[in-house]
Amino acid sequence: MTSPRVARVLIDSPLPQLDRLFDYAIPDAFVEAAQPGVRVKVPLRSAGRMIEGYIVEVGDPDASDRPLSELDSVVSPVPVLPPGLHTLARRAADRAAGSASDILRLAIPKRMVRAERAWLAAPPPVAPDVPADARSWATAVLASYPGLGDGIARGRRLVIDAPPSTTPLPDATTVGMWAVVLAAAAVQTLAAGRSAILVVPDHRDLGQVEAALAGRVPADAVIRDDSRQSSPVRYAAFLRTLSPAPCIVIGNRSAVYAPVHRLGLVAIWDDGDPLLAEPLSPGVHARDVALLRQELDGMALLFAGHTRTTDVERLVGVGWVREVAAARRASPKVVLSATREGESRGARVPSAAFAAARDALANGPVLVQVARPGYAPVLVCAECRHPARCPHCGGPLRAPRPGAVPECAWCGRTAPGWVCPDCGSNRLRMASAGSERTAEELGRAFPGTRVIVADGKHPITEVDGRPALVVATRGAEPVAAGGYRAVILLDADRMLLADDLRIGESCLRWWSNAAALAAAGAPVHLVGVAGPVARALATWTQPAYARAELADRTPLRMPPTVRVAALEGDARSVSSAVAALREAVPALDEDAVLGPLDREGAVRALVRFDFASGAKVTDTLRASVISQALKARRAKGRPAGPRNTLRVRVDLPDLDL
The missing domain is CATH 3.30.70.260 (ACT domain)
Incomplete structure (x- = not known):
C-alpha cells in the first residue's frame, strides 16, 4: 500500500507563527485537483476551524509516523500561485520581516467565481502580433536614449531622466513624453515575445500610458491592473496574466507582482511618489519588489522620472543601476520669481509671475500650483496669531468656504463659538489660501478668464488648449492640450517648511512634474524660494541634487544610506x-x-x-x-x-x- 501524497500549504493567515508551510495529506478524491498553486481549504487544529491557503508543492510524506490532517477541499482548479510568485513573496516578506501571506493578499485578488468560470470557458489567449510600424515606432522613440533599447533587451538595470515635455498622440490626446518612452519600451519587449510590467502611481498616469499604447499593440495584450476596477474585472485581468501568452501589464504598486510568463521588463515611473509605498503590512515599496524580482527573473528593470530619488541615486552610485543619458538634453525655462523693489513682501504672486500669466493667457491655459486644497486650510487667532484648534479633538480648524462656520480638518465638527484659549479673542484670520480661495482671488485679478480647480474634490485629468487659469494642488495637475503656456508654482516656501527628512526631494518632484507640463519655451515661475532645491529646478539638475543629499546624509547615517x-x-x-x-x-x-x-x-x-x-x-x-x-x-x-x-x-x- 502506497503512502498518500502530501500537499505543503501556505495558510492565508495574519498570525506570524503560521507563516510557514504545513503538510496535509491529499485524499484520493483530490489527487487530480490538488496541484501546486491552487486554493484549498484546510483544517487548522489550533483554531478549530477551516482556513484557506495555497498549495505550494506536492510531494511524498517524510519518514516520521506523525498523523497528518487531510485537505478539506480544493476551492478552485486554477493555479493562482505560480512558483515564481511564491518565491518573490517569500523574498519580499523576509526582507521586510513580514509574512508571505500578507504579500500574497496584495498580489492575488479575491476569487470571483463568475469571472473564473468565464475565463476557463474561453479559448486560451494567443501570442499577440506586434505590427511592423509599431516596432519601428518603438525603436525610434528609444533611440533618443542611446543604449536604452539594447539595455532593455539584455536585461539590464537602468535609470533615465524622462523628457520634461508633453506630446500629442494620433488621436489628438496629449500625454507626457515619459508615457511614450515607457510605452515604447513595453512594445519593444512584447515584440521580442516577452511580457512587460509598467508600474505607475495613480489612475492619471495609468490613463496616459494606456493612451500611449493604444493602436500600437492588440488591445487584448494590454492588461490594466487598477485598484479602482471592480473585483470581477480585476480578477479576470489577473487570470489573463497567468496565461503563457505574453502581455503588457500596466497598473499601480501591486502590479509589480503580476505573475506574467517570460517577463522581460519592469518599468517604474516616479518611484518617489508615496503612492508606490505599500501602506499595508509588511509595507514593501514597489521599487524594492522590482529589485528583488530582477534578481530572481533576470529581466530588465527601468526607473524613470523627472527627478531622481536618493534611493535610486544610491544604486547608481554603487554601480547596481546604470544611468542612460538622453542624446539631447532638454529642460524647461525656469525662472526664480521673487518680489521686486517696491512690492509688498507678502505679495503671493510677484509682478513678474503675474505678467507672465497675463501674457500667456492670450495664447492658452496657465497652470497655477498650490500647496493645499479647499478654501482656507489654516485658521489662526486674529489677535495673537496662534493656530486655531478644535475644542473637541485638537485638530486644526479650517474655513470650508467664504463666511462659513469653521470646521475641524480631523473630526469634521464645526466650531461656531470658538474662543482662543491663549488670549480670549473670538476672531479668526485666514492664514493660508487653498485651491478654491486661490481660484477666487485669481478670478478677480483676471476678470472674464475661465478658472478651473483641480484637486481631490475636483479630479480633472486634462484640459483643452483654450485660455484658462488652472489652479491645481500638487500631484493633481491635469495635462493641457499643447502644454501650458505658463506655469506658476506658488506656496513653495510653505511646502519646504514641512517637518520631513525628504521634503527637499518631495518639493523638487512636485515642482518638476508640474514644470514638465509646460509647452516648449513657456516660462515656469517658482515663487518665493531660493537655495539648493530651487537651483536644482532652475538648472534642471535633479540627479546632482540627489547626490548632494546622499553626501549630506551619509555621515549622519540617515536613510537611504542605511x-x-x-x-x-x-x-x-x-x-x-x-x-x-x-x-x-x-x-x-x-x-x-x-x-x-x-x-x-x-x-x-x-x-x-x-x-x-x-x-x-x-x-x-x-x-x-x-x-x-x-x-x-x-x-x-x-x-x-x-x-x-x-x-x-x-x-x-x-x-x-
Whole structure:
C-alpha cells in the first residue's frame, strides 16, 4: 500500500507563527485537483476551524509516523500561485520581516467565481502580433536614449531622466513624453515575445500610458491592473496574466507582482511618489519588489522620472543601476520669481509671475500650483496669531468656504463659538489660501478668464488648449492640450517648511512634474524660494541634487544610506526585541538603536543598520515578532500575561521617533 501524497500549504493567515508551510495529506478524491498553486481549504487544529491557503508543492510524506490532517477541499482548479510568485513573496516578506501571506493578499485578488468560470470557458489567449510600424515606432522613440533599447533587451538595470515635455498622440490626446518612452519600451519587449510590467502611481498616469499604447499593440495584450476596477474585472485581468501568452501589464504598486510568463521588463515611473509605498503590512515599496524580482527573473528593470530619488541615486552610485543619458538634453525655462523693489513682501504672486500669466493667457491655459486644497486650510487667532484648534479633538480648524462656520480638518465638527484659549479673542484670520480661495482671488485679478480647480474634490485629468487659469494642488495637475503656456508654482516656501527628512526631494518632484507640463519655451515661475532645491529646478539638475543629499546624509547615517526598522509595542516586548537584535547582530553600532521612547502609551524604537546586515537583522526581528505572538497565545485569558503588541516596519523613509 502506497503512502498518500502530501500537499505543503501556505495558510492565508495574519498570525506570524503560521507563516510557514504545513503538510496535509491529499485524499484520493483530490489527487487530480490538488496541484501546486491552487486554493484549498484546510483544517487548522489550533483554531478549530477551516482556513484557506495555497498549495505550494506536492510531494511524498517524510519518514516520521506523525498523523497528518487531510485537505478539506480544493476551492478552485486554477493555479493562482505560480512558483515564481511564491518565491518573490517569500523574498519580499523576509526582507521586510513580514509574512508571505500578507504579500500574497496584495498580489492575488479575491476569487470571483463568475469571472473564473468565464475565463476557463474561453479559448486560451494567443501570442499577440506586434505590427511592423509599431516596432519601428518603438525603436525610434528609444533611440533618443542611446543604449536604452539594447539595455532593455539584455536585461539590464537602468535609470533615465524622462523628457520634461508633453506630446500629442494620433488621436489628438496629449500625454507626457515619459508615457511614450515607457510605452515604447513595453512594445519593444512584447515584440521580442516577452511580457512587460509598467508600474505607475495613480489612475492619471495609468490613463496616459494606456493612451500611449493604444493602436500600437492588440488591445487584448494590454492588461490594466487598477485598484479602482471592480473585483470581477480585476480578477479576470489577473487570470489573463497567468496565461503563457505574453502581455503588457500596466497598473499601480501591486502590479509589480503580476505573475506574467517570460517577463522581460519592469518599468517604474516616479518611484518617489508615496503612492508606490505599500501602506499595508509588511509595507514593501514597489521599487524594492522590482529589485528583488530582477534578481530572481533576470529581466530588465527601468526607473524613470523627472527627478531622481536618493534611493535610486544610491544604486547608481554603487554601480547596481546604470544611468542612460538622453542624446539631447532638454529642460524647461525656469525662472526664480521673487518680489521686486517696491512690492509688498507678502505679495503671493510677484509682478513678474503675474505678467507672465497675463501674457500667456492670450495664447492658452496657465497652470497655477498650490500647496493645499479647499478654501482656507489654516485658521489662526486674529489677535495673537496662534493656530486655531478644535475644542473637541485638537485638530486644526479650517474655513470650508467664504463666511462659513469653521470646521475641524480631523473630526469634521464645526466650531461656531470658538474662543482662543491663549488670549480670549473670538476672531479668526485666514492664514493660508487653498485651491478654491486661490481660484477666487485669481478670478478677480483676471476678470472674464475661465478658472478651473483641480484637486481631490475636483479630479480633472486634462484640459483643452483654450485660455484658462488652472489652479491645481500638487500631484493633481491635469495635462493641457499643447502644454501650458505658463506655469506658476506658488506656496513653495510653505511646502519646504514641512517637518520631513525628504521634503527637499518631495518639493523638487512636485515642482518638476508640474514644470514638465509646460509647452516648449513657456516660462515656469517658482515663487518665493531660493537655495539648493530651487537651483536644482532652475538648472534642471535633479540627479546632482540627489547626490548632494546622499553626501549630506551619509555621515549622519540617515536613510537611504542605511536601512531603518521601527519597533513598536509595550516596553517589555520592544526591550526584548532590541536585546535579541544586539546579541544576534554584533556588527550593530552603539548608536544603531534610537529610543525606546514612549508615545501615547506605546513604546517605539528605531534601529539603523547597514545593507550588508539586512538579512540577519530582519530574520532576528521576525523571530521576535513570532516569539511575542506565541507568548500572547499562551497567556490568553490571563489578564496579567504579556500581549502581542510588537509590530515591526522595515525600510522607513525617515527617522521619525
